[in-house]
Amino acid sequence: MYAITTSTRPAAPVSAMLRPFPASAHPQPKAVDSLGAFGRLGTAIKVERNRAIYFEGDDAEHCYRVVSGMVRLCKVTEDGRRQIAAFLIEGDLFAWTDQEAYQFSAEAVTDVTVEKFSRARIDEAVKDSPSLGRTILAMVSGQLAAAHDHLLLLGRMTASERIATFLIHLRKRQPGAASGAIELAMNRTDFADDLGLTVETVSRVMNGLKRRGVIAFAAPENVQLKQSGTLERLAMAA
Amino acid sequence: MYAITTSTRPAAPVSAMLRPFPASAHPQPKAVDSLGAFGRLGTAIKVERNRAIYFEGDDAEHCYRVVSGMVRLCKVTEDGRRQIAAFLIEGDLFAWTDQEAYQFSAEAVTDVTVEKFSRARIDEAVKDSPSLGRTILAMVSGQLAAAHDHLLLLGRMTASERIATFLIHLRKRQPGAASGAIELAMNRTDFADDLGLTVETVSRVMNGLKRRGVIAFAAPENVQLKQSGTLERLAMAA
DNA sequence: CGCCAGATTGATACACATCAATTCTCGTGG
DNA sequence: CCACGAGAATTGATGTGTATCAATCTGGCG
Numbered sequence: 001m002y003a004i005t006t007s008t009r010p011a012a013p014v015s016a017m018l019r020p021f022p023a024s025a026h027p028q029p030k031a032v033d034s035l036g037a038f039g040r041l042g043t044a045i046k047v048e049r050n051r052a053i054y055f056e057g058d059d060a061e062h063c064y065r066v067v068s069g070m071v072r073l074c075k076v077t078e079d080g081r082r083q084i085a086a087f088l089i090e091g092d093l094f095a096w097t098d099q100e101a102y103q104f105s106a107e108a109v110t111d112v113t114v115e116k117f118s119r120a121r122i123d124e125a126v127k128d129s130p131s132l133g134r135t136i137l138a139m140v141s142g143q144l145a146a147a148h149d150h151l152l153l154l155g156r157m158t159a160s161e162r163i164a165t166f167l168i169h170l171r172k173r174q175p176g177a178a179s180g181a182i183e184l185a186m187n188r189t190d191f192a193d194d195l196g197l198t199v200e201t202v203s204r205v206m207n208g209l210k211r212r213g214v215i216a217f218a219a220p221e222n223v224q225l226k227q228s229g230t231l232e233r234l235a236m237a238a
Numbered sequence: 239m240y241a242i243t244t245s246t247r248p249a250a251p252v253s254a255m256l257r258p259f260p261a262s263a264h265p266q267p268k269a270v271d272s273l274g275a276f277g278r279l280g281t282a283i284k285v286e287r288n289r290a291i292y293f294e295g296d297d298a299e300h301c302y303r304v305v306s307g308m309v310r311l312c313k314v315t316e317d318g319r320r321q322i323a324a325f326l327i328e329g330d331l332f333a334w335t336d337q338e339a340y341q342f343s344a345e346a347v348t349d350v351t352v353e354k355f356s357r358a359r360i361d362e363a364v365k366d367s368p369s370l371g372r373t374i375l376a377m378v379s380g381q382l383a384a385a386h387d388h389l390l391l392l393g394r395m396t397a398s399e400r401i402a403t404f405l406i407h408l409r410k411r412q413p414g415a416a417s418g419a420i421e422l423a424m425n426r427t428d429f430a431d432d433l434g435l436t437v438e439t440v441s442r443v444m445n446g447l448k449r450r451g452v453i454a455f456a457a458p459e460n461v462q463l464k465q466s467g468t469l470e471r472l473a474m475a476a
Numbered sequence: 477c478g479c480c481a482g483a484t485t486g487a488t489a490c491a492c493a494t495c496a497a498t499t500c501t502c503g504t505g506g
Numbered sequence: 507c508c509a510c511g512a513g514a515a516t517t518g519a520t521g522t523g524t525a526t527c528a529a530t531c532t533g534g535c536g
Contacts, residue, residue, distance in 0.1 A: 075390050077474060083390040098376045103383055126371065130364060133371040138336045140378050145341055147385035152313050152321040154392035155434030159524070188483065196393030198525060203484055219533090220483065236315060397492070426515065436493060441516055457501090458515065477536105484531065491525090499516070506509080 037135045038065065041125055042115035053106040053114060054095070060102045062116050063095045069112030070185045073104045074193065084194040086146065087186065089173060093139045110185045154196045157236075162195040163205050164234035167215070171225060180225035188220065275373045276303065279363055280353035291344040291352060292333070298340045300354050301333045307350030308423045311342045312431065322432040324384065325424065327411060331377045348423045392434045395474075400433040401443050402472035405453070409463060418463035426458065 044067060047053050053064065056075055064071075071088040085104055088094055094106055126133040153162050170182050184191070192202045206223075209215045214230045217223045225231060282305060285291050291302065294313055302309075309326040323342055326332055332344055364371040391400050408420050422429070430440045444461075447453045452468045455461045463469060 073386070075386075077390075077394065081394040083393040085386040085389050096375075096379050097383060098379060099383065104386055123372070127368045130368060130371060133364065133368060133375065134361070137334075137371065137375050137378065140375065140382060141335050142337075144378060144382045144385060145335060145337065147382060147389065148311070148313075148323040148342055151323050151385065151388055151392060152315075154389060155321040155431075156315065156319040187481095193393075199483075200485085200526080201524060204524095207484075437515075438494080438517085439492060442492095445516075479536085480534095482532085482534105484529100486529080487527085489524105489526070491523100492521105493523090494521070495519085497516105497518080499514105501512100501514080503512095504510085506507105 037132055038115065038117070039125075041121055042117040045114050045116050047108040047112045047114065049108055049111050051108050053108060053112075054102055056102055056105045058102050060095060060097055060100055061119060063093065063097075063119055063122060064106070064117065065115045066090055066092045066094070067113040067115050070109040071112055071114065072107050072109050072186070072190060072194075074107065075104050082193045083196070084190060086143065086150070087190075087194065092143070093136065096136065096140055109190065159195075159197055159201050160205050160208070160234055161236060162197065163202065163209070164231045165236075166191070166195060167223065167225060168228075168231055168235050180228065182223045182225065184221040184223060275370055276353065276355070277363075279359055280355040283352050283354050285346040285350045285352065287346055287349050289346050291346065291350075292340055294340055294343045296340050298333060298335055298338055299357060301331065301335075301357055301360060302344070302355065303353045304328055304330045304332070305351040305353050308347040309350055309352065310345050310347050310424070310428060310432075312345065313342050320431045321434065322428060324381070324388070325428075325432065330381075331374065334374065334378055347428065397433075397435055397439050397443050398446070398472055399474060400435065401440065401447070402469045403474075404429070404433060405461065405463060406466075406469055406473050418466065420461045420463065422459040422461060 042065065045053075053071065054062075066088050068090055071092070071094065072084050073086050073088065073094060074082055074084040076082045087109065095102060097103070122136075126136070153165055157165065167182065170184070171180070174182055186194075188199050188202050192199045195202070206215070206217075206220075209231075210217065212230075214225075214227045215223055216226055280303065283291075291309065292300075304326050306328055309330070309332065311323040311326065311332060312320055313323070314320045325347065333340060335341070360374075364374070391403055395403065405420065408422070409418070412420055424432075426437050426440050430437045433440070444453070444455075444458075447469075448455065450468075452463075452465045453461055454464055
């Protein structure tokens, strides 16, 4: 049941963030084909763009895995400042916590399919299959490493370094973007809230790079990396 | 063997950071008593204050657990900017990665005893005992949650909010500091590099809080929280 | 066609960095 | 016991990168 729980709901940008659909609104969640190491332990759930999968403060009863689309983990302070901790894509695990409440909200950046696991069931499955536990640990520790890199970015990099790093990072994860064409699933605000900047600064830096011919974009969501070398020099320390 | 590997050594503050002692210099590493869930899988190692346990870029052959003292995980860019990802205390695991090279250096903040594990041996031990795997996962996912909170701090908090948050956080982890007395193992520079600030800003904010009677300190490393309420209000979103 | 959210651009403000002295602390040796 | 030196902390003066405030522009959609 999707009862209205007493979670810390964002105070400022309320209108934008909606609860996930009640289960009844999704008569037939599409079956997931690529189950990976997780067999049939979970349930596939679809979530519409810009809806929350869960809110910070909700009881942490489930853990998840992205099947398709993009998810963001984020937190909003009382006065409306928002930080996005990570953008997650196909295969990424999230909410794999031991605390009794979620500390970050998870929201669908695009229309998304996620697989939902009961924590209890996963614990049992791991007892039977140590390799499953190994897989989970590998993914979580990978995310820890990514978070640490993100800390360096937020703590010590300038605006242009952050953006260069972000773009390069995106291209690495983009499956079929061998050239330099990147499809940005997120908008400039998400962009800014991930990098600890404002929308205006993101816009200025992006258009600065565009003017210098380092990147190109007609529509804001369709960026091409023209001079990867320059970008990598800007990005510096990986 | 502690062969000189081809690791990315910090270019700027070279003098400060020294290799760990060769094993031969530690004839009898003191036996560790509190082995926790890890039995006798590891070896106790002592590392002197301000020496590195390993460097970013070194082959990631071992993982560690802090037995006593404080360890910092940090990265230095070519031009000398430094970010500390975390301060680790007794019981904390680190270097629990699947990548082939460490991405962050680990350094002793105080004189430190760490337990060192071979990754291969741990993997085997986990196969035998799933609960060990569960313990490890719990710790790593706890660190991921802490890293995410740190991201919010670096991305969206002001200098005073960062410092208030840091102080409160420290007190929570300090074992016997029920009152408000905190013993800072790290100096102002570490302080600043964890919070993404400069030493000067840290000093100014700390002395500002002191003037307002929120905190007190005679020596810089011995801080007392006088008005926890005020601090918590400053710290805001946990 | 007109609306609206998102993106861009411009003018200005400000929090923190940077540069530059002091001051403090503590270990060391005369 | 005190002068000395060195590293850390503090304090002050000034600079600057990014935020903030405020329009304006753009493209999609009813």
